[in-house]
Amino acid sequence: MTERSDKSSVDVAPETPDTPGGVVPQTPETPARSRPPSVLGAVAGAPAWVRYALLVVGLAVALWLPNGLYPAVAVDIACWALFAVSVDLLLGYTGLLSFGHAAFWGTSAYVTGLVAIHAGLPFPLAVLGGALAAAALAAPIGYLAVRRTGIYFAMVTLAFAQMIYFVANEWRGVTRGENGLQGVPRELAGLDLSDEYYFYYAALPIVLAGLFAAWRIVNSPFGRVLVGIRDNPARARALGYPVHRYKLTVFVLSGFIAGLGGGLFAIGHRFVSLDVLHWTTSGKAVIMVVLGGIGTLWGGLLGAAVLVRLEDWLSFSGFDMIGLVTGGLFVLVVLLFRRGIWGSAAALAQRWGAGRRRPH
């Protein structure tokens, strides 16, 4: 994740008067080499029954969600969960902060909307088309972006996403500019999905498929190589892994998963506006990941749920400084709570339950 050669384990951060000599203080908060805590899935070390129990609980929550919240909010949470997980695939498991993922979320939203409006296909097919378009866009952007790492990668993805935003803004014939795409239909075998409650269940298989794909990627040999690249790129290269190609592959897969979320978002809202491509949208997904816990797939789901619920509650109570609250919350998390909700919970559980496993 850092732009640093392997031979210097001293941070390139400036020295401070209170820690002379640039010795990195080792606190539990800052693991060696100052990477985000490496907690694979955050439950990787847990016994199998814990992981299966979590899966069952997660599924139960997913099935119950629209009964406990407003169905429209539940739909939003499901879409953003896909988005957050796609960002975490890169940030948590490959060490690449994509600050431009709105490009894929938004492109898919527009393509899905256009396909649904003009071709009248069932909505899952429209979403699939949108996600494929997002993946197709992720290929060239990823090809250029993976040539840089660390902070440069973040800036480059941010810039390319802004380029897509400008294109959409100018290309009014297709995107309808400021007005956006209106009246995106929800077609599925003649079913009446106008109620969000039923639409949630119609969309759930797609959401679960996307989440399952992310889970498979992380727990595959391919995913292990990604973590190896994250932890020590030079070593991965020395072992003969084509690092660029691995990064590009996961970037395209991640774009596809973000596209699934963006497509469902378009169908769910029946409306697509330029906001879906703006960098603040990319930022929102990053906030969710950090809030939930970097490098823990569960964290993305949790972060999405918390943030969507929070914003919904704030706007419902007529409070108009949403940016202040989310920004403030985010600053606090980055300063004091870098493991996020899930990461902290997992660390606690580890310390409390499995004293035999030393957390790394």
Add this chain to the structure above:
Amino acid sequence: MTGFLQNTFNGLVSGAFYALLALGLAVIFGMLRVVNFAHGAFYMLGAFGAYILLAEVGVPFWWALVLVPTGLGLFGMLLERAFVHRLTRLDPLYNFLLTFGLTLILQDVVKSRYGIQSSPYATPAELGGSVDLGLFDFPTYRVFILLFAVAVCAGVWWLLTHTRIGVVVRAATERPELTRAFGIDVGRWVTPVFGFGVGLAGLAGVLAAPMRAVNPLMGADLIIVVFAVVVIGGLGSIFGSVAAGFGIGLIQAWGEAYAPPIVAQTLVFIVMAAVLLLRPAGLFGREESSA
């Protein structure tokens, strides 16, 4: 021909803003290895600072030109001590995220108070009208911006090359470990340099107030273009950032004049893509020991 010259001149003027902002980003990055996402928000605060001073206190433009960057510089130093400083030992991405969060806060605070409409700021009377430069008339205020920005960049260049602090900043930019190995106390300079970079962003904001719409989101999209500029120039190179700033300003102005808007808007990113293909470290950057 006249049209071309006019476009070139306007390109240099918008390039001046890019250059000032990129310069601040590069100086901060050189010293702290922090990419300051909030740089666009500080630019916006600079413009609002000028607006508030004039509209609510009655302080004229010339005083704003001094007071606002100074005030923002102090504010920046405060933020560095309070927040940024706590994360400098960690991965640089954390500070990127932190300053992103600060951006959301700053934009929202200004928006809640002043709305999203643009606040009008009159061009100072001394700089109204236009100057006849032989070929045709240039707006005086734009000539002033260009001269002023070039003078500021030259001044910063002089500071970097002729003062002790400048040498430290340049050394820390190019070879951070070696600088420390020589026993130079880099830490002492971190906070002032961060404040200085923020002050530069504020200065650009004050200059922008009479010329551009003063609103809470004026820095939001601009900063992304500036990121592209520093990727093109190479963040590790202070000169490269300034040169790329003026260069992109020119390219954009020519694009707006002679190409469809969709091309003009995306030119900077196309240039960035080309640079990434040909010289990933940036035009003036050196390849870092990146893994």
